[in-house]
Amino acid sequence: MAEKPMSPFGELAPSTPASLSDVKKNIYGRYLEEFNVGDIYVHPRQFTVDRSFAQEFATVFMDANPLYLSAEYAKAHGFADLLVHPLMVFNLALSIGVQNNSEKALANLGYYNAQFLLPVYPGDTLSSRTKILAVDDKGPDKPGIVHVRTLCLNQKNEVVLQYERKIMIYQSNGKPKGNPKPGDASAFFPESKTPALKLPNLKFPTEMKDVTWGHTYFENFKPGQIYVHQNGRTITDEHYQWTFRVGNTHPLHYDKLYSAGISGPMGGEPVVYGGLVFGWLAGMASRDISENAIWELGFTEGYHTQPAFSGDTVTCISRILTTEDKGTEYGIPAGEVQIQFIGLKNIKANDALDKFGADLFLKENDKKKLGKEKIPEKIFEIERRLIIKKQP
Structure with a gap:
């Protein structure tokens, strides 16, 4: 251990004249012309997710699945510990990349092909890196679109999450630009077009059936069902802290x-960061949909169709699209369920279904060509796919 005597230091500012000849104004983020197809950005910062942080996320975002709350429940199902919530993993991966990817963005246009590939446990350290897939430059007067793929890695450089998104960004058009670290097309980037899901040997502990209620097993879901989730969540200024958390x-x-x-x-x-909105919506749906899920396979075609602000109350609706019995393919009796998930604001989910009916389930970007009006209360749409265990 290094040891050095310490002594008080004196005040210098009153006797040091201020000079304005060397003022630094660091600018972060990239404008459209600063993205190059094939570049890879290794994002600054890593996050070690400790147990309290993982459980706080699961409880603040109201998730009912005991895999994220109870170490004993998770271990009984074959996991090494309680799981870090997949949307916490997603939010960390996306947020770590904002400084490189989207700090100059006008809007996040969508999430695509998100795949959760490996469990994340308390104590794991997460980092992320991004590859530029395409840049659509529409000219100096219109925002362009940057298509990226992001990998989230653990401390062993294993990919725990892979996803894509599209970001709307203007050219600088004379605005001051920063000095971001250049992309490196040769950087380590273990992407895969056909990534493999790696789960432990799952178990089927019938003695824990009372930890969850009995209406969210695989057998309970049928294509065409619509679940109108009854509770809303009023977002407060807490979203400021969670954005930076x-x-x-x-x-x-x-x-x-x-x-x-x-x-x-x-x-x-300030607009509520969309990843947090997604987290609250998914949590509110969990008692009806995912309480007995064993894994979130991923999501795609996700769009924030309207912004949310502090004071807004968000509600949600789920529609069952498909169910697929997987037998014991995952080691325990289970199936896959694909869900269309709709987020709303400042309207009860019951009232929204009564008011808008089947139009709620039309993609907002398709409304114009269908001769339909967009729904201002609709703030989010995405498709999720879950592995859900069968009734013990």
């Missing part, structure tokens, strides 16, 4: 001075 550095989500300078629907007040 998961590492998201975009000022749109926590800086009122920045937000006040933006015109249009995203301006005025």
